[in-house]
Amino acid sequence: MAFLEISDVRKQFQQNVVVKGFNLGIERGEFVSLLGPSGCGKTTVLRMVAGFESPSAGRILIDGKDVTPLRPNQRNVGMVFQAYALFPNMTVADNVAFGLKVAKRSPSEIKSRVEEMLAMIKLPHLASRYPYQCSGGQQQRVALARALAHKPKVLLLDEPLSALDAKIRVSLREDIRALQRSLGITTIFVTHDQEEALSMSDRVVVMNEGRVDQVGAPFEIYNDPATRFVANFVGTLSVLKGKVLDAKAGRIQVGKSEIIASRKIINHNVGDACSVALRPEAAVLENGHDLGSGRNRLGGTIDEVSFLGSVVRIRVKIDDDAISLDTFNNPSAIPPQRGAPVVVSFTPHDVLVLDGETKH
Amino acid sequence: MKQSKIGAWIAFIIGALYFIVPLIGTFEFSLRMKRGEYSFEAYRVVLTDPNFLASFGYSVLMALITVIMGAVLVVPTAYWIQLRLPKLRPIVEFITLLPLVMPAIIIVFGYLRLYNSSSWLPLTANARSTDLLLSFSYVTLALPYMYRAVETGMRSIDVRTLTEAGEILGASMMTILFKVIFPNVRVAILSGAFLTFAIVIGEFTMASLLNRPAFGPYLQLIGANRAYEPSALAVIAFLVTWACMGIINVVGNLKSNKRPA
Incomplete structure (x- = not known):
């Protein structure tokens, strides 16, 4: 069994079925991208893994444990949002420390972990700044540090680069990948940008109308598309x-x-x-x-x-x-x-x- | 372009005169208590009147209770509607607007019928429970202002994403509400609070019909029996209201100065 197992997951909003029989197994430390056009169901899958949406059918298992009935705050996953979602009333350091404080870690542990995370994202000098005093790229790095600070089992990235300009997007995606490799954290990355998916992932899941069209390594997806949709959408x-x-x-x-x-x-x-x-x-x-x-x-x-x-x-x-x-x-x-x-x-x-x- | 500017200035001056001239007249009249000279005698008389201090103190206390009750009722409601029940927003907005279209006298008569001393919940049976009923009435009266201020504040932040960010970091809904949402809508809550304060300080109908010793009925009583003191009280009431508005502005500017342009 894979580290993160999504089995026969279906999601229906009233009459509208947005995810149809989704199956995916992700190994420990793997970086998997969900790629597809708007409305294909990729974000809904991610939100079901996070616990923000409940599947209409199917199960989600993390490290062998069925997390389907658990609330987001009980799943021990980290998430980076497209709109950063940093808490505006807190400094950068307080944002990073939030999850640790909630988990009631000791002040000395919180302090050292925050310093470690800020050093990891190369922004230790911004600890006392507020989010509005940071650039978009800096805010997203802080969001990444905040998501990783409490050592989650799975990292979820919901189009984290789409609000950034082209140059920062490229440099941040390289940083995210390097960080993910060094921490060995299992990661799901949602994007509609094929270049991001192909350049960052161990495997890419191409989704179309709530279904998986193809799962494979970037090289395989590009050179040997399984369906007409994949061939058209990728490249x-x-x-x-x-x-x-x-x-x-x-x-x-x-x-x-x-x-x-x-x-x-x-x-x-x-x-x-x-x-x-x-x-x-x-x-x-x-x-x-x-x-x-x-x-x-x-x-x-x-x-x-x-x-x-x-x-x-x-x-x-x-x-x-x-x-x-x-x-x-x-x-x-x-x-x-x-x-x-x-x-x-x-x-x-x-x-x-x-x-x-x-x-x- | 120039003509339209002149027109705007004329409209502004007429509007300003409409508000300022009566106020200046009232202020000038309040200074005439001593024959043949201007003095603050009317203010001295008013401010040393024990009934003034008692009624003003009572109204301030009621205003504070109303603000706390209003905030406790409105903030979680607006938060929950924004987060989970956006379809209910028009209905809640309609309910919160009702006190504006329904005269206070109708509301208070309704209360008297429902909660009189021989009813199933006799809130008017003694002074303390009537105070409670009065503060409930004030919460109703201030609901349109409090709800609108808080709702605007909620809309200015991404409540949904901030809540999700808090949840995924392990926080409970209460922790998110008190550590994330409340601090970020603090200015909106303060705006609502000061508006509530200003409304409650001068309110007459409810306090009078519930027979409570509030500042509004005191103003009416003085106005019916004295000449200069009511003008002094009117100016004081204006100053209190304006002070509240000023504090809203100052707090709002302090907050917005911290934000990038």
Whole structure:
């Protein structure tokens, strides 16, 4: 049995079922992200683990103990909220000490633990400040220290980075991950930001309409999406209309050209319409130099060139569809001109066939 | 732009005159007790009158009791409605507004019918229980002001998230209420408290019909029998009310100065 076990959990608000048969086991010290669009039920799952919502059915076990009927203050979990939720009437040190005072720890223990936590978040100099005297990033660090001070069994993070600006978000997510690793605390992180989920997690749970669509390591989720929703939601995807010529051999017609998919096409017969999907980093412009045989090639014209800094995203129009592809910025090379004819090439392994499941 | 400013100033001056001229007139009249000279004789007479001190002291005490009872009733109610029963908010708002649309004389007659000495709960049977009934009446009368002030304070903080943050750290609801919520709506409670204080100090109808020796009936009695003292008392009552308002402002500013812009 996993350290944190969520078994057959369902949550219904009147007629609206927001979580449908949710199952997940999280090992001790694991960092798991719940990823999905707004309204997919990820926050409701987190709130059920915290005890703020009661499941309509199912059980939640922490370290072998059924916590489903327990109130939030009896579960020994820590939580960081999106809106920081620091107590405005207390200083930073008092905020961190709150849980310890509630647990009636000795004053000397509280003092040393608060100092330890503030040193851990690298803000010992802010101990006597009030929350409104700290920046958003500092407040969220304090919230993290407060959540960890009473040594909870599980740490819950409810979109803790979404209220911060981009630079602080990146630095804080690295800090959170480093802290989680050093403390070895079991963590559930809720986010709708795929970059955060992919960069921080041991495993990612992609949720859609109250269900788990896929659970896996970030690499697996990105490269081998189990459903069309996961493929679309995680990362950027170009989708082309196709027709299956030979399902076993993976032959597909796209426009007037034929391409090969190395993954088996299941649930499709010859002549069926299908969707062919490509990640932007999988496709390259051949620009006259041959990249070798065995590659798929589609002809088209440059439709749009977007400069994103280190990366240049190029959209190539192919019949009625388009493929987006990423190239590294090369200051000595002139970006391709709009309307220029080009050949886009990609390997059969990179082709995802989305209508129906695709498996290796 | 300039014309609209002039218009605004004219409206302001007319409004100010409407309030200030009668007050100046009352103040000026209160200084004329000694024939042919201005003096504070009327104030001296009033302030040395043992009935003044007794009635004022009684009303201050009733106001303090009302404030405590009002806060104990309103703060947990507003907190619970904000946290768990937001759908009940319109109903509670309607109930708290009733004392504004229902004249005090109707409320007090209702009390007298319900709690007279031959009723099942004879609150008017002796002086102490009538005092209790009077303080209940004052709580009702001050409910619109107290509830609105506290509710506004509750809305200005994220009550739900702060409560959840407290709960997840192991705190009970009482600990959260007293350590987290109360301190953060302190200014709102104080505003409600001072408004309640100002209302109770000058209240006449309820105290008079319940036959209690409050400041309001004393004011009426003096007004009916003396010439200059009622004006002095009116000015004193104004000063007490304004002092309450001033304290609300000072406390509010002290708090808001601590906040970032």
